[in-house]
Amino acid sequence: MATRIRSSSKRCAVVGGSGFLGRHLVEKLVEKGYSVSVFDIRQSYELPGVTFHQGDLCNKQDLLVALRDVSLVFHCASPAPSSDDQALFQRVNVEGTRTVIQACQEAGVQKLVLTSSASVVFEGTDIKNGEEDLPYAKKPIDYYTQTKIQQEKLVLQACNKEKGFLTVAIRPHGIFGPRDPQLVPILVDTARRGKMKFIIGDGSNLVDFTFVENVVHGHVLAAEYLKPDSPLCGKAYHITNDEPIRFWDFMSRVLVGLGYDAPRYHLPYSLVYGLALLLWLLTLLLRPLITIKPTFTPMRVALAGTHHYYSCARAKHDMGYKPLVSLHEAIAQTVASYPDLRRGA
Numbered sequence: 336m337a338t339r340i341r342s343s344s345k346r347c348a349v350v351g352g353s354g355f356l357g358r359h360l361v362e363k364l365v366e367k368g369y370s371v372s373v374f375d376i377r378q379s380y381e382l383p384g385v386t387f388h389q390g391d392l393c394n395k396q397d398l399l400v401a402l403r404d405v406s407l408v409f410h411c412a413s414p415a416p417s418s419d420d421q422a423l424f425q426r427v428n429v430e431g432t433r434t435v436i437q438a439c440q441e442a443g444v445q446k447l448v449l450t451s452s453a454s455v456v457f458e459g460t461d462i463k464n465g466e467e468d469l470p471y472a473k474k475p476i477d478y479y480t481q482t483k484i485q486q487e488k489l490v491l492q493a494c495n496k497e498k499g500f501l502t503v504a505i506r507p508h509g510i511f512g513p514r515d516p517q518l519v520p521i522l523v524d525t526a527r528r529g530k531m532k533f534i535i536g537d538g539s540n541l542v543d544f545t546f547v548e549n550v551v552h553g554h555v556l557a558a559e560y561l562k563p564d565s566p567l568c569g570k571a572y573h574i575t576n577d578e579p580i581r582f583w584d585f586m587s588r589v590l591v592g593l594g595y596d597a598p599r600y601h602l603p604y605s606l607v608y609g610l611a612l613l614l615w616l617l618t619l620l621l622r623p624l625i626t627i628k629p630t631f632t633p634m635r636v637a638l639a640g641t642h643h644y645y646s647c648a649r650a651k652h653d654m655g656y657k658p659l660v661s662l663h664e665a666i667a668q669t670v671a672s673y674p675d676l677r678r679g680a
């Protein structure tokens with residue numbers, strides 16, 4: 336490891352800071368008096384007090400410039416799960432994370448907080464109140480998750496108290512909130528195309544949806560509690576709203592809030608999963624000729640039709656985590672933030 340440069344504990348960098356979660360995190364850090372550098376392949380906004388560095392996290396030289404004099408790094412960059420590009424996930428989430436770790440060590444960064452995912456233990460079957468010590472999925476639901484597992488292992492294994500390099504992983508689940516490019520837009524698009532009429536399964540499956548501000552709060556707490564003598568070193572933490580909700584109730588509340596009808600008709604889970612699998616195989620076969628982007632992928636069907644909610648008791652115990660915004664309030668704020676997605680808009 337290279338010679339350490341003394342850096343202020345209030346200087347931090349957010350890798351992936353132009354993204355949905357990253358930008359919310361940057362805004363909170365600025366509010367809390369941190370001086371923030373954003374490192375991302377794109378710049379999506381400007382904010383006083385924030386320095387932007389555009390580059391690919393697979394390039395160590397680019398990273399080193401952004402990490403100069405920084406003591407704390409948040410790594411929340413990833414290709415979008417929907418990209419379904421195996422080589423890209425491997426390059427960015429695995430090789431790129433290795434590069435982020437090396438760059439942090441060379442730049443004398445003391446703390447690295449990774450945004451992992453609760454899905455690293457999910458294999459498409461029920462998880463009820465899952466704790467962090469569940470084994471990693473042997474058959475992850477997609478390439479994205481497969482590389483999130485490898486990424487988390489790399490970051491946690493890099494924790495080294497003797498060398499003064501501390502790491503921790505935050506595992507959120509189903510992040511939503513203002514400016515989210517995934518969950519609400521995909522849901523509304525599906526509704527607008529008349530495909531949100533069906534409930535997959537009996538509709539009783541409980542899932543965690545986590546408001547982005549609570550996810551940010553978990554990251555900030557993790558950074559502040561990560562010290563050589565703290566239990567956080569080299570560990571993973573679930574961060575959720577701590578209010579599991581029926582998947583289809585959540586979808587209905589968002590849809591109805593935006594003026595659409597709630598799904599009503601039930602379809603058997605195994606039928607929909609089987610059809611999604613067939614469609615996925617078909618898209619693979621046809622890929623050289625045409626690109627099809629199915630709405631109901633096997634991954635989405637599994638996420639929509641099974642129980643998967645996680646305990647955040649460890650985060651409560653080790654870093655005093657408590658969600659700041661209730662699910663009720665979070666849904667209201669989210670719905671109000673999308674006037675353009677309202678029915679008829």
Ligand SMILES: NC(=O)C1=CN([C@@H]2O[C@H](COP(=O)(O)OP(=O)(O)OC[C@H]3O[C@@H](n4cnc5c(N)ncnc54)[C@H](O)[C@@H]3O)[C@@H](O)[C@H]2O)C=CC1
Binds near residue numbers: 350411414509510
């Ligand atoms: N959205 C969700 O429901 C969940 C997300 N996560 C994790 O949270 C993190 C943030 O996710 P979101 O904010 O939703 O995604 P996002 O797609 O909005 O943000 C990711 C950012 O990473 C940047 N990025 C991608 N490849 C890069 C590269 N090679 N070099 C530099 N920057 C690069 C993108 O430009 C983007 O700004 C990700 O690590 C994701 O795996 C975990 C659980 C749930």
Ligand SMILES: CC(C)CCC[C@@H](C)[C@H]1CC[C@H]2C3=C(CC[C@]12C)[C@@]1(C)CCC(=O)C[C@@H]1CC3
Binds near residue numbers: 452453509630
């Ligand atoms: C078309 C509908 C049946 C459902 C639309 C909603 C979905 C787009 C979302 C419901 C659960 C979400 C989720 C993720 C992405 C968006 C959903 C599938 C993740 C896969 C994002 C990345 C992660 O790390 C895990 C998330 C789990 C929940």
